[in-house]
Each structure stands twice: as structure tokens, then as C-alpha cells.
Amino acid sequence: MKPIFRRLAFGLSAMAALLTASGALAQDKQVNLGVAIPAATHGFTGGIVWWANEAKKELEKQHPGLKITVKTAANASEQANQLQDLLTVNKINTLVVFPFESASLTRPVAQVKGKGVYVTVVDRGLTDTSAQDAYVAGDNTAFGRIPAEYLAKRLNGKGNIVALRGIATTIDNERMDAFKAVLKNYPDIKLLDARYANWNRDDAFKVMQDYLTRFKQIDAVWAADDDMAVGVLKAIEQAKRTDIQEVFGGAGSKGMVKTILEGKNKLVQADVSYSPKFIYEAIKLTAEARLKGEALPPKTIIPSVLITKENAQQFYFPNSPF
Template identity: 30%
Template sequence: MRKFMSIVLIFIIALAGCSRKSEEKGNKIIGVSLLTRGHVFYKDLEEGLRKEAEKNKYELIITSGDFDLGKQSAQVEDFITRKVDAIIVCPVDSRGVGPAIKKANQSGIPVFTADVASQEGEIVCHVASDNVAGGRLAGEYLAKKLNGKGKVAIIGQPTITSVLDRTQGFKESIARYPGITIVADVNGEGVRDKAMQVTSDILQANIDLNGIFGINDDSALGALDAVQQFKRMNIIIVGYDATPPAVDAILKDTPLKADVIQYPGKIGETTISAIHKYFNGEQIPKVIPVDVGIVDKESLQTEK
């Protein structure tokens, strides 16, 4: 009898062990370091991450770098210490985040990037809007609104690869119109107050400026603040992201006339989906582009 009870006990322990392993397998942990939680875009991206993770029973540890490279690097290192199963990074600095990513590589933790690419370290897959195409859409829209003539400025953010792609696409479109000159390409740091400041400088230096491309909506709205302050309401602004404040400005017929629209929720969902395939041993591409579009007052009213 004692022997029988011992066998039963061993069997129960074995079952518990199998159950625990099965649970561990299903409940993988993914560390996430966002660029910021202050932008509507990243709130939507986070929602997409959570939605897809819940479907696959993954646990997410979500943090934000808040435009601080040191802070984001520390977050990645914490994920390594916690031995997460995968890491998602939306770099605050595409080159500067490289050392932290390399540490994750050395620890054998797969790293994925979303929205913003890393220029260093081994990345399993990068998921982002087709930002070159988005930049082209913005440039083409602005060029047509200016009838192929005029002076334009770019409110950029050169430390971010996705922004560099947008700027590249914009310049490619503008280059097709010899009557349009880019008179300024400045760093607005992707935030509204800084964008307003640099736009004010541009407006004072260029009394005949005709158009502005803001690489995200904080940049476009900051430019709008400056344009309204200087009462230069004839300037045409094109933004990027189609966040609710920008859409509201477009519908109110302000100088912000159009926005490239991204689908951040889809970026989040697609990133988790790529990780799921990776966990299952499937081959995934190094880059997964997500489509973009462009909206203006007419198209927004049609949608309503």
C-alpha cells in the first residue's frame, strides 16, 4: 500500500510539473520600451500590443523611454535581468540604443522594433508604417496645393529613423517640382513647443514661406501655433499621424490642411503577431511595412 501511495504521489508531482511547464510555455513575457506614452500614436500602438498579446496569453511589461536614451537603455537592461522571452523597442535614438540591444543579443533574447528602427544591434523584425511612402504622399499633396511653386520648410527630428524615411520621401516628391524650394529643414524634436519655437524662427527668416511639412502631429500643430501667432494664415501645413487634435484642426479649416494617416494599432498587433510566429519557429521577414494614407477636410467629411 505504501509503495502504491508513493507511485501515486510521484504521478501527481509529475502532472503538476507538466502543467506548470505548459503554463510557462503559454504565458511568455515580453518587455516593451516605447518612445513615449505622451503621443496619441503611441497610446494606440500600446493598445494594439495589448490586444494581440491578450489573444496569445502573453504578459507584457510596458515601459516608456520618454525621449530619454539613458532611461530606455536602463529599461532594456532590466528586461535582460528579468529574463523576458522577447523585447520590443521603439527607440528614442536609433543609433544610441544600439549598446543596450547588443546586450540583449548577447543574452540570447530576441529583439523586435516597432515604428522606429534601430541602426545597431541584431533585430529579428522591424514593424513600421511605410514612412518613405508616407513622406511622398505629404510632398505630393503639398506640391499640388502650391501649384508646383513656392518655398517650403520641414520640421524634422533627425535622430529617429522613421522620421528620416518620411523626410526622404517628402524630398523625393518635392524634387519632381523644380518650382518648389526647401528653404529650411530643422529639428523640432518631435514635440509641440519646440516645433513652435523653430517654426517661429523660420517664419521670421522667410517672409515668403508657402508651406510646411511637420514630421508628426506635434510638429505640425506646433507649426500651426506659430503660423497663427504670426498671422501667416496663407501657409499650407501638412502633418503626419492624423491624431484627433490634428484632425480637428483640419476640419476647422486652419492652415493645417492634411495629414498622413498611420495605423498604430495595426503596428502593435502586427509586432506581437510576428513575435508569436517567431516563438512557433516560423520564418518572418526582417521588415514588415504597414500601409499609410492621407486625409484632408474633404476626405474626413466623406468618412463621416
């Protein structure tokens, strides 16, 4: 082969190698992100679903190398099956998961991570943190501490409280532990009972009916969720009970914040923030970090604050689904 042709062949080979390397680099920057979240079974998860789809719509438009698949599950076993589908059918390399339950989803998420998928867990933590790369949540300790401090002050350090818990998850445990820790400082406040009502207004209605039957004097209710608070208020209204001074929900739904702003219900004077928008933030943070080939901090906590009539306008979003 003549020298000029040798140089040309070498140049073409080098160019081909460069193009191959460039293609591989571009391929490395492709992020196929799966989002696994509970279905919209109540107001808060309705907000989660809405914000997750907003993230898909906005982030895919901003980042051509990003594909987002959102799956919603009605129960823990369905979510576990969806995780396998995201891995084998959708070929994800990144996962943002809001576990339906903590214990039952830990192993399925760990299996996905074991296949080399980057995992961000949101809100309901897993029982084994080695199954995740990052964790994003609201401040669940503050979510339990703030209402306990507020109710203790409201009752002047004396009275009977009943509580409604959510679903058996790590965040529910964090909230309840923080609530009880505050009440230890008030020996004249008695926590009569704390039962699960699944963050559901119908279940909360039934639990509160039971409380009203069993306890003749209830001074305050920690409903621990705005949907549950709606069920609690309905039960109190039907029973025509006048002993209860306050019903404290949680999460800052637009309906509850509007009630606080308007002052139409004397039983609802305060709430604590915990917006479902954090799923949007978790997806955005994870996607943009992975597009850069970076990792998130091990834990990102979004603050929760007390909502009263004085600051409620800052937390009122009438166009939000929650």
C-alpha cells in the same frame, strides 16, 4: 522484485517522464514579453503608451501563457537601462522595442538579443538590423512622399517650403529623403530649410518663429507631425502672416482629422495616416507568433495614405488618445 511490481514501477517511471516532458513543453510555450517604449512626451507617443497598455490588457486575458511588462522611458539612456532591467529582473524571453533613438539604442538592443531574446523593433529602426529579428512600422517613405506630392500640386509646382523634422532617427531620414526626392522633380519649388523640432509642439513653435523671422515669403510648411503642426499654426497666427497657404502635419491625430472634416482652418486641408496603433499590432503579432514557436517576417510595413475631407471620416477615432 516480482514481475507485477517491476511493471508497475516501470509504468510509474514512464508516466513521470511523460509528465516531465509535458511540463517542459508547457514551459516552452510561456512567453515573457517586455515592451520598451518612449514616455508620453507628446500626442503620438501618448497614443503609443495607450495602445501598448491596451495590448497588455487584452492579450494577457486571451493567452494565459503570456506575461507582458510595459516600460516607458523619457530619454535614450533611461530606455537602455530599462532594457537591462527587463532582461535581468523581469527575465523576458521576447522584446518589443520602440527605440527612443536609433543609434544610441542599437547596442543595448543587440545585447539583449545576444542573450537569446527574440526582438521585434517598432517604427524607429536601429542602425544595425542584425540586432533585431523583426521590424514593424508604418510606411515612412510614403509619409514623406505623400505630403511632397500634395504640396507640389497645391503650389502648382512653384513656391517656398520650410520643413520641420522629428528626432534624429532612421525613420526621420526615410521621410526626409522621400520628401526631397519628390521635390527634385519641381525645380521651381525651393526647400528653404529643414530643422529638427523633436515631434514637439513647443519646439516646433520656436523653430517656426525662427523661420518666420528669417524668410519673408513662405508658401507652405511641412510640419511632418500633427503635434508640430499645432506649434507651427500658433506661430503663424501670432506673427499674423498671410503668405502661407498650407500647413501639412502628419500621423492623422484625431484633432487634425477633425479640423479637416470641419474645414475650420484654411491652412489645414490634408494629412497623412500613421497611427500609433501599430504598437498594438506589433505586440500582438510578436506574442502570438512566439506562443506558437514561430518567427515574424523580417519586415512588416503598415501603409500610409493621404487624408482629405473626402475620406477623413474613416480616420477619425474620437475615443482615441491621439
